[in-house]
Structures are given as C-alpha cells and as structure tokens.
Amino acid sequence: MKFKRMLVASASALVSLGVLAGCSSSKSAQGPKNTVRIMRKDVIATMDSSLNTDIIGTQALSDTMDGLYRYQGKTVKPAIATKVVKPTNNGLTYTFPLRKNAKWSNGDPVTANDFVYAWQRTVNPKTKSQYAYIYEGIANAKEITDNKKPVDSLGVKALDKHTLQVTLDKPIPYFNQLMTSSTFFPQDQKVVEKWGKKYGTNSKTLVFNGPYKLQKWNGPDNTWNEVKNKDYWNAKDVKVKKLQYQVVKDASTALNLYQSNKLDDVILTGDTAKQMKGSKGFNVKKMNSTFYLEMNQEKDPIFKNQKIRQALAKSIDRTQLANKILGDGSSASLSTTPSNMSYDPNNKSKDFVSDTKQSAKTAEYNTKEAQKLWKTGLTETGQTGKKFNLTLLSDDTDAAKKQSEFLQSQLEKLPGIKVTLNNVPFKSRLSRSISGDFDLVVTAWNADFPDPSNFLTLFTNGASNNNGHWNNSDYDNLVNKSLSTDANDPTIRWKDMTQAQDILNKQQGVIPLYQVGEAHLTNNKVKNLDYGPSGTYNMVSLRIHK
Amino acid sequence: MTKYILKRIGYMILTLFIVASVTFFMMKLMPGTPFSNQDKLSAAQLKIMNEQYGLNKPIWQQYLIYLGNLLHGDFGTSFQFNNQPVLSLIMTRLKPSMLIGAQAMIIGSLLGILLGAVAAINKNNWIDSLATFVSIVGISVPSFVLGVLLQFFIAFKWHILPIALWNGWQSSILPSLALAVSPLAQTARFMRTEMVDVLNSDYIELSKAKGNTRWQTVVKHTLRNSLIPVITILGPLTANILTGSLVVENIFSIPGIGEQFVKSIMTNDYPTIMGLTIFYSLMFMVMLLITDILYSIIDPRIRLTNNKEGN
Numbered sequence: 010m011k012f013k014r015m016l017v018a019s020a021s022a023l024v025s026l027g028v029l030a031g032c033s034s035s036k037s038a039q040g041p042k043n044t045v046r047i048m049r050k051d052v053i054a055t056m057d058s059s060l061n062t063d064i065i066g067t068q069a070l071s072d073t074m075d076g077l078y079r080y081q082g083k084t085v086k087p088a089i090a091t092k093v094v095k096p097t098n099n100g101l102t103y104t105f106p107l108r109k110n111a112k113w114s115n116g117d118p119v120t121a122n123d124f125v126y127a128w129q130r131t132v133n134p135k136t137k138s139q140y141a142y143i144y145e146g147i148a149n150a151k152e153i154t155d156n157k158k159p160v161d162s163l164g165v166k167a168l169d170k171h172t173l174q175v176t177l178d179k180p181i182p183y184f185n186q187l188m189t190s191s192t193f194f195p196q197d198q199k200v201v202e203k204w205g206k207k208y209g210t211n212s213k214t215l216v217f218n219g220p221y222k223l224q225k226w227n228g229p230d231n232t233w234n235e236v237k238n239k240d241y242w243n244a245k246d247v248k249v250k251k252l253q254y255q256v257v258k259d260a261s262t263a264l265n266l267y268q269s270n271k272l273d274d275v276i277l278t279g280d281t282a283k284q285m286k287g288s289k290g291f292n293v294k295k296m297n298s299t300f301y302l303e304m305n306q307e308k309d310p311i312f313k314n315q316k317i318r319q320a321l322a323k324s325i326d327r328t329q330l331a332n333k334i335l336g337d338g339s340s341a342s343l344s345t346t347p348s349n350m351s352y353d354p355n356n357k358s359k360d361f362v363s364d365t366k367q368s369a370k371t372a373e374y375n376t377k378e379a380q381k382l383w384k385t386g387l388t389e390t391g392q393t394g395k396k397f398n399l400t401l402l403s404d405d406t407d408a409a410k411k412q413s414e415f416l417q418s419q420l421e422k423l424p425g426i427k428v429t430l431n432n433v434p435f436k437s438r439l440s441r442s443i444s445g446d447f448d449l450v451v452t453a454w455n456a457d458f459p460d461p462s463n464f465l466t467l468f469t470n471g472a473s474n475n476n477g478h479w480n481n482s483d484y485d486n487l488v489n490k491s492l493s494t495d496a497n498d499p500t501i502r503w504k505d506m507t508q509a510q511d512i513l514n515k516q517q518g519v520i521p522l523y524q525v526g527e528a529h530l531t532n533n534k535v536k537n538l539d540y541g542p543s544g545t546y547n548m549v550s551l552r553i554h555k
Numbered sequence: 556m557t558k559y560i561l562k563r564i565g566y567m568i569l570t571l572f573i574v575a576s577v578t579f580f581m582m583k584l585m586p587g588t589p590f591s592n593q594d595k596l597s598a599a600q601l602k603i604m605n606e607q608y609g610l611n612k613p614i615w616q617q618y619l620i621y622l623g624n625l626l627h628g629d630f631g632t633s634f635q636f637n638n639q640p641v642l643s644l645i646m647t648r649l650k651p652s653m654l655i656g657a658q659a660m661i662i663g664s665l666l667g668i669l670l671g672a673v674a675a676i677n678k679n680n681w682i683d684s685l686a687t688f689v690s691i692v693g694i695s696v697p698s699f700v701l702g703v704l705l706q707f708f709i710a711f712k713w714h715i716l717p718i719a720l721w722n723g724w725q726s727s728i729l730p731s732l733a734l735a736v737s738p739l740a741q742t743a744r745f746m747r748t749e750m751v752d753v754l755n756s757d758y759i760e761l762s763k764a765k766g767n768t769r770w771q772t773v774v775k776h777t778l779r780n781s782l783i784p785v786i787t788i789l790g791p792l793t794a795n796i797l798t799g800s801l802v803v804e805n806i807f808s809i810p811g812i813g814e815q816f817v818k819s820i821m822t823n824d825y826p827t828i829m830g831l832t833i834f835y836s837l838m839f840m841v842m843l844l845i846t847d848i849l850y851s852i853i854d855p856r857i858r859l860t861n862n863k864e865g866n
Contacts, residue, residue: 052810054635054636054637055636055637055638057637060637134597134599134600134602134603135603137600137603137604137607138600139590139595139596140595141596141597141600142595142596142597151597154597154599154600155597155598155599156597156599156602156603157599206632206638207638209637209638210636210637210638210639227647228636228639228643228644228647229636229639229644229647229648229810229815230647230810231720231721231808231809231810232720232721232810255720255808256808256810257719257720257808258805258808258814259719259805259806259808261703261806262706262718262719262805262806262807262808265706265707265710265711265718265719266718266719266720268711269710269711269714269718271718271720434586434821435821436585436586436587436821436823437586437587439587440586440587443594473594474594
C-alpha cells in the first residue's frame with residue numbers, strides 16, 4: 010500500500026512539474042480562423058427555454074435565441090424589443106414594440122404571439138417548468154402554476170403582430186433585468202407543437218432567432234458547434250463565425266488543451282487555478298453566487314445572541330479561505346449579496362456591496378475582538394465556561410471537505426467550542442438543512458436574477474431558505490417595502506435594500522464567507538468576451554484579434 | 556451446450572429481476588427528490604410531475620409499473636436530460652466507453668499473456684524480474700495517473716496523439732492504453748504463475764522427450780493449458796472496463812457512460828439509475844457466460860453439462 014501511495018505521489022509530482030514546465034513552452038500556433046473554442050464544465054441538459062434550469066443551457070440559449078432584451082456589459086439593451094420600456098399604470102403595464110425584421114431560422118417572423126405562446130407554455134403546470142416561479146408578479150402567473158386559473162389568463166397579450174403587452178399583479182422593480190433571462194424567450198409555436206416532448210432534445214427539433222444556430226447537437230453530447238445565424242436581425246454586429254464548445258471535466262486536461270492551442274478559453278479549478286494565477290491570460294469571472302454559514306437558532310438558542318454570531322464571524326479568516334484553501338478564483342466576502350451584480354440607479358459605478366461596506370466590517374477577521382465578543386456573549390446568555398460541541402454540516406466534495414476543516418480550525422479558536430464535521434452528499438445536506446438537523450451549515454445561493462432582493466428575501470422571517478431562523482422585523486419591513494410600496498422608485502428602493510443589508514451585516518444573521526469566482530485562461534486573440542450580470546456572455550460583442 | 560446456455564440465460568433473467576428489484580427499492584431510500592427546484596414548484600406542478608412520472612403511486616405499484624415497462628423495453632425518460640429516453644442516453648454514451656474498453660482489454664490481455672509467458676519461460680532470470688516489475692507497477696499505478704502521464708508526455712510534449720476530446724479513433728488510443736495497464740498486469744501475473752506450474756508437468760517432459768522443440772512445446776501444450784485462470788479473471792475485468800472508467804473518461808473528455816451513472820445518482824435520476832444498473836449487471840453476466848464457454852473450448856476436459864448429459 011505504501012509503495013502504491015509512493016508511486017501515485019511521485020507520478021502526481023512529476024505531472025505537476027511537467028505542467029509547470031509546460032507553461033513556458035506553450036505553443037503560439039494559430040487555431041482555426043474566425044472560430045472561438047470555449048470550454049464548458051458540463052453538457053446541455055435541454056434547449057427548451059421553458060425547461061432549462063442551468064447556466065450551460067442558459068448560455069447556449071443566449072447564443073442562439075433572442076428575447077426582448079440582452080445585456081451589453083452591465084446595461085440592459087433592446088433586442089427583439091425596439092427600446093427599453095418604461096412601465097405605465099403605476100409600474101403595472103409594460104408595452105413592448107417589437108422589431109419587424111426579426112425572424113426564426115426557418116423563415117417564420119418573430120411576433121408578439123411567439124412570446125405569448127412561450128410564456129403561457131412555461132407557466133402551464135403541465136409543462137413542468139422548474140423556473141415558472143420566476144413569472145410570479147405577472148398577472149395570474151401564480152394562480153396558473155397553482156392550476157387555479159386558465160393558462161390564457163396570464164397577463165401577456167399581443168396587441169398586434171409587433172406589440173406585446175405585459176400586465177403585472179404588482180410592480181416588479183427588476184422586471185427589465187428579468188426580461189434578459191432565457192426563461193422569457195419566445196418560441197415558435199409551430200415548431201414546438203411539431204416536436205412535442207422532443208422539442209429541445211437535439212438541434213433538429215429547434216429553430217433559432219439569435220446570433221448563432223446550434224449545429225449537430227444531439228442531447229448529451231460533449232461537443233456542440235454554433236454557427237453565425239445570417240437571419241439574425243443584428244447579424245451585422247456578429248463578427249465571429251463559429252463558436253465551438255467542448256465539455257472538459259478535468260482542470261489539468263483543460264490547461265493542457267489551452268496550452269496546446271486546442272481551446273481559447275478554459276476554466277481552471279483547485280490546484281491548477283492556484284498554479285496559473287498571475288500568468289498571461291488568467292482572469293476571474295465573479296459569479297452571482299455566495300457561500301455563507303447559517304447558525305441554527307432553533308436548535309442552539311445561543312445563536313440568538315448577536316455578539317455570539319459576531320464572534321463567530323470575526324473568527325474566520327476569509328482571505329486565507331478563498332486564496333489558500335480554495336484558490337479557485339473565489340474571493341473573500343463580507344456580504345451575502347454578491348458584488349459586481351447590481352448598481353446604484355443614480356451612480357452606475359457604485360455597486361451594492363461597496364455601498365454597504367461600512368456595516369460589513371462587523372464580520373472582518375479579528376481574533377482578539379472575536380474572543381472578546383464571545384466572552385461578552387456568553388456572559389449575556391449565562392453560558393460562561395460552558396463547552397459547546399457543534400456539528401458543521403457541509404457537502405462532501407473535496408473542496409467542501411477542505412473548507413470544513415479550515416472553518417473547524419478557525420471556529421475552535423474561540424474557547425470552549427469543539428466543531429465536529431459532517432460532510433454529506435448535496436441532496437442530504439439540503440434535506441438536513443431544511444429539517445434543521447445541524448448546528449452550523451455551509452450554504453450557497455446562486456442568483457436567479459441580478460437584483461439584491463433575490464438574496465435579501467432569503468433571510469426574511471419564514472422564508473423557506475432561512476434555515477438558521479434568524480429574524481428581524483426592521484429587516485423584513487425594509488425588504489418588503491423594496492418589493493411593494495417603494496418598488497416604483499429606484500432611489501428609495503435602493504436605500505431600502507442597502508439599509509436591510511446593513512442590518513443583516515451588523516447583526517450577522519448569517520455569516521458570509523466568499524463569493525464564487527471562476528478562474529479562466531483566455532487566449533489574447535479573444536476580445537470582448539462580454540460577461541453580463543446574469544452570469545452569461547453576450548456573444549454578439551465577441552471579436553477575434555487577428 | 557445449447558441446453559447449458561439456455562439454462563444460464565434463464566438464471567441471468569432471474570438475476571436481473573433480483574438486481575432490478577433490489578436497486579429499485581434501495582433507490583427509493585435515497586434522500587431528496589429528482590426535482591432540483593422542488594421548493595419553487597407549485598403544488599399543482601408537483602402533482603402533475605408526480606403523476607407523469609408515476610411518483611404519486613405507492614412504491615409497490617411504481618415497482619410493478621416499472622417492471623411492466625421494462626418487459627416492453629421501455630426504460631423511461633431521464634429527469635436530468637428533460638424528455639431524453641434513457642435507452643437512447645445509454646446507447647449514445649456507450650459507444651465511446653465500449654471502444655476504449657474493448658481496445659484496452661485486447662491490448663492488455665494479449666500483452667499480459669505474452670509478458671506472463673515470457674516471464675515463465677525465463678523463470679528466475681532478469682527477464683522474469685523485469686516482467687514482475689512491470690506487473691507490480693501496472694497493478695500499483697492507477698489508470699488515471701498513467702492517463703495523465705500519457706496525456707502529458709505523448710500528447711502535450713511530443714504531439715504524437717491528441718491530448719483529449721473525442722475526434723476520431725486517434726482520440727481513443729491514449730485512454731485505451733491507460734485502461735490497458737490493469738488487465739495487462741493482472742493477466743501477466745496469473746499467466747506466469749500458471750505457466751510455471753504447467754512447465755513442470757509430466758506431459759511437458761513427455762513432449763520434450765518426443766523431440767518437440769521448446770517453441771513447439773510452449774505453443775502446443777503450455778500456452779493453451781495455462782490460459783484457464785487467465786480467462787477466469789478476464790470476464791469480470793472486461794465487464795468492469797467495458798462499462799467505462801469514470802476518471803479516465805474525465806481526463807480525456809470522453810462522452811462515456813461512467814460519468815453518466817455517477818451523475819444520475821447525484822441528481823436522483825431514477826430511470827437512468829435503473830437503466831444503467833440493469834445494463835451493468837447484464838454486461839457482467841454475459842461476460843461470465845462467455846468465460847464459462849471459453850473454458851470448455853480451451854480445455855475439453857471441462858464440461859459445461861453434467862456427465863449424463865455430456866455422454
């Protein structure tokens with residue numbers, strides 16, 4: 010056994026040395042002209058925009074389809090709609106004029122009816138769309154998915170071929186951002202009905218109205234190609250002829266492929282990301298996803314004490330966690346709402362996290378202060394001198410295990426705390442979080458839409474994801490106001506949300522750990538790889554430097 | 556022989572039934588549901604989903620329906636790949652796994668037999684030591700480590716073969732070589748041990764006395780008689796390798812079946828879990844049957860039927 014281990018260790022060391030040696034001898038040969046080759050971590054599960062739930066499918070849909078709007082940088086720009094619409098009727102009605110020259114790849118025109126059909130199909134409970142909840146707020150959407158109202162009662166109608174009107178039950182302040190989402194893309198009724206259940210399972214069953222057309226994709230394929238769609242209304246702005254996607258699961262294989270000029274953009278993880286940090290082409294995409302620690306107040310009433318929560322937060326060196334333990338492009342975070350996601354309506358250069366950074370200092374790493382707060386907290390709760398044996402629940406991936414061990418070492422700096430690790434498969438972690446079978450749990454949230462409210466609502470009283478059961482009535486009030494009475498006033502709404510985040514930060518209702526980052530190596534021939542706030546690239550902007 | 560094969564097929568069907576039943580009930584004990592956004596689904600949506608997938612029925616009814624569908628060759632549709640039939644999913648992913656698996660077995664077993672035979676013939680000299688060393692290394696070094704080394708030196712450094720990706724037959728060579736190392740090492744070990752025994756047998760002495768050359772003795776008598784234990788291990792080894800190696804597939808970015816199985820478990824994709832378990836079991840049993848048939852071909856003293864039937 011020892012011999013075997015030695016062999017494995019030697020081989021791994023040899024490979025690592027080789028990989029590093031390879032860095033200096035990377036080939037500068039040109040790849041195929043006018044093609045960008047991109048790595049993906051997984052296959053496309055479906056190309057049916059009503060059924061898609063993951064980022065891989067979302068990117069493929071954004072490449073090949075067009076909705077009302079499209080992100081260009083951080084800004085929402087018109088796509089099939091001819092302008093970014095301002096709501097009327099106290100924020101309840103949106104009337105979208107649509108382009109007359111937009112058409113599907115089978116020659117059919119893209120009309121307002123295609124939106125009406127797709128949206129009604131998504132909220133129809135028979136479609137089984139797991140993202141239908143995103144439609145909540147559009148008139149009757151909730152009742153339709155609850156099977157209490159007919160599908161055609163959805164608040165969307167075609168005023169004429171090229172005018173779409175949407176009526177809301179209540180103002181949705183982030184409605185325009187939402188309209189960039191692939192869940193709201195139109196569908197060609199004729200094609201969907203022709204293929205039935207097979208729609209979206211392979212490229213033959215699809216028609217496209219976006220910048221690219223998917224070619225020869227057959228369900229669980231590891232490779233798919235997208236070629237420029239000449240029928241796209243904005244085809245003149247699409248300069249790259251072909252996108253070639255390739256699923257690569259192993260980070261060192263990805264690195265080898267990149268260095269051999271077989272791929273132009275690869276995602277690195279773990280040690281490979283650490284090795285390549287700082288090298289040419291290395292860049293990090295900040296994802297709209299954060300990891301945080303929830304404390305179960307129902308099981309351990311000690312967590313109801315603010316100083317105890319603050320002590321735990323201050324005992325964790327997040328910079329070390331992100332850079333040394335994870336090293337995959339993630340960055341230390343003192344906020345559960347991600348940075349680079351949403352911006353002050355009156356100052357687009359100011360992001361939500363920078364606006365709340367003062368209160369976030371509560372969680373800053375400081376062992377001395379942590380111990381002081383811990384001591385005071387114990388006195389306040391009458392638990393002085395007591396020993397605490399806490400279970401830390403987390404996933405069972407290699408990264409999660411390393412992370413748990415690190416958190417254990419950090420939290421045990423507080424006197425009297427003993428942390429037992431419990432690393433379980435994802436599904437078990439989720440079910441145990443919901444049933445409250447934990448003391449501390451590492452949780453992650455990935456934005457459904459790029460608005461702070463998507464994170465802030467997680468921690469309101471009674472929210473289904475508030476597994477730690479922290480609650481604060483002022484906080485609830487501010488979050489609710491931002492989504493109701495103040496929904497139509499972007500400035501006041503922004504203030505509501507920053508104030509709510511300040512309360513969460515000061516009270517450490519949950520303990521933020523880090524914002525997920527995706528480490529990339531990108532060939533310098535690739536220009537304008539435009540990464541938007543919703544976590545996808547706008548490939549219309551893509552250029553190749555010749 | 557025909558009767559024996561029919562009997563074995565009968566046992567295989569029974570075994571498959573037991574495997575399918577046990578897997579079905581164990582699968583239901585897994586935590587969570589196949590719906591990734593369950594808390595976001597409305598009660599009506601959940602109801603429709605449960606109805607459409609038959610998850611609203613008592614487990615025993617679900618079990619009977621599943622068996623009924625299975626008899627019609629219907630493995631259901633995948634949860635993770637919306638509306639993709641499980642059978643077509645398996646078939647799409649099977650081809651690359653089968654190709655690299657079959658190549659690995661052919662390369663591994665033939666080289667292993669050769670290496671074991673050479674070692675036995677040259678017992679206790681440096682050739683034997685070298686062959687033993689190769690076997691030990693082969694057993695000790697996991698296929699994924701070898702895979703990474705092959706990828707790095709042969710593909711990345713020397714540009715002889717593709718680094719990864721699935722673009723034609725050339726892409727299958729390195730993963731096949733990585734996978735071949737285990738059957739090579741194991742076959743070589745078994746072959747050497749058995750051949751050393753056979754070489755000490757009386758009939759080998761007789762063959763020599765009859766004036767056969769060393770080469771004639773080895774080819775006519777020794778090799779064939781030494782193959783029985785080798786064939787014993789080849790059955791299960793082939794089944795394991797043909798069904799794909801998750802890690803090697805990942806290293807070489809091969810769209811194989813191994814990864815699909817793990818993913819289906821992680822996502823509670825019940826129909827895919829069932830389909831792949833049944834497929835793996837079938838593969839394993841077919842290989843055992845082939846092994847038994849090969850026994851009787853190689854050594855006519857081994858009969859697959861009892862004496863009465865054999866006479």
